[in-house]
Amino acid sequence: MKRVFGIDVGGMSVKFAIVDETGTIIERWSVPTNLADAGSHIPDEMISSINEKLASSPEPIVAIGVGIPGPVNGEDAVRAVNLGWGNMPLGNILREGTGLPVALINDANAAAVGEVWMGGEGSVTGNSIFVTLGTGVGGGIIIDGKIVGGDHGCGGEIGHIPVVAPSERVCGCGNVNCLECYASATGIIKNANELAEKAGEERRFTKGEEIFEEVKQGGATATAARDMTVDYLARALAGIMATVDPSEVIVGGGLSGAGDLLMVPLAERLERYVFPPMRGCYTLRRAALGNEAGILGAAYQALQLV
């Protein structure tokens, strides 16, 4: 059975795994991300770690898949700000350093592929939407079983879908009122504090968990903040659904940890906003894999090479 490396390059650590065709993780390890000198040592340290494992592995490992925190253009990581990288020809460097074929993929896209693959039924087919609600909002779009990387490495950047809102929130990208200003873990806090201020309340929220704790108790401000997040998210997802007509919508990231408090109203709103012929024709579910999704998605991309 074929084995590949699935790698997730993050700002804190580079996570490695050896993964087989069934999606089983045979072995995993990680090394701290070396951010010195604009991240320029990262590729060589990856090569060392890979070659060490190749030398000691009883079974051959035949390809490498790497998730990158930034846009990917073919064999190049284009701009991974958290690593200090400008254009980094990582695919070529890793291939020359290890002799293995290399697939690069954006990390949110890798998580999408991983979730559809191993969070689901063990195959990647048809059309799926994955959205991750963390500090920002990321995502991945899968069409006919393939991730949409985009013509400029920006496929699935659904956190930057513009929304219409009464307030003006400046997004990290520089635009005003992107989806992630309202539907991320930080967005829902902004919702809650804006509503608290309007209601003349003194207290301010600092964590998503506090908000969902209050939602559970029936708190009006927290519930309204949750509903605001759900409404923007449902409209955006309904828009994406009208565009690509998926069978599956998966919600991951920290905010999805709220479980039914998020997913039940989201399901209700999504059914309201979705193009009527699609009503009842798709599944909406929480991501199942957590941090492993990225490694598995990267491994899946590697398996497509061999």
Place this chain on the structure above:
Amino acid sequence: MKRVFGIDVGGMSVKFAIVDETGTIIERWSVPTNLADAGSHIPDEMISSINEKLASSPEPIVAIGVGIPGPVNGEDAVRAVNLGWGNMPLGNILREGTGLPVALINDANAAAVGEVWMGGEGSVTGNSIFVTLGTGVGGGIIIDGKIVGGDHGCGGEIGHIPVVAPSERVCGCGNVNCLECYASATGIIKNANELAEKAGEERRFTKGEEIFEEVKQGGATATAARDMTVDYLARALAGIMATVDPSEVIVGGGLSGAGDLLMVPLAERLERYVFPPMRGCYTLRRAALGNEAGILGAAYQALQLV
């Protein structure tokens, strides 16, 4: 050189063409659409017309592509309301009746493929968005050179992206405030009449052309109506662009006949709303082909079979 049939089934006529691999239309004809008996005679009449041409053609014609005014699921037209069709296994019927392989495609999707193919550089590669602004708003999404048909035949139904608006307009689909309620030929008239009423004006608009005539003269109400259409359209397109990251955005349909009066402000708004890394990385253009787009797109799909 390979030749195929490109067919566009409309509510008034069925348009046929023989098209070669270079996209040249060798011959074209049409027959009135027979809507009697819930459109049940249409497939047989198509077969007669195809077989007649096959018998008389000096060159072999090797496949059939058909654009359908409704969703397509594999070999079936699922629900073509204007033809009276429920589920119609058209692919199978035409294949058995002619002996040729058959590709079915939704008509707006066919127009998208045709525009990218022959309205552009003669090839279908990469990612493109096509939007048609007619009575409604339709479209087609092309990813890696392939049309996104969708898991339920609803790919590219971008007229039904939900928008946030101060008024409530019920869409033909049953939802409230779909993009096409604001950005279609009928939507812009609603914009203008709503604004005229608010401004205490007596007159009402009945045609898009009147509105653009007044925009040319600097009329405030008409300009505001145009800007409303442009704003909703630009936000929706920017959202789709954040999702699929195309190189090309094409605008067709009756409203695109307004030319620069529509396209110049649209280009400006789109640059404002698009995810910043994509700024300047895509082309926005008017559709070039008019009614031929659908026939050519259907022919292109047929050519992929042989």
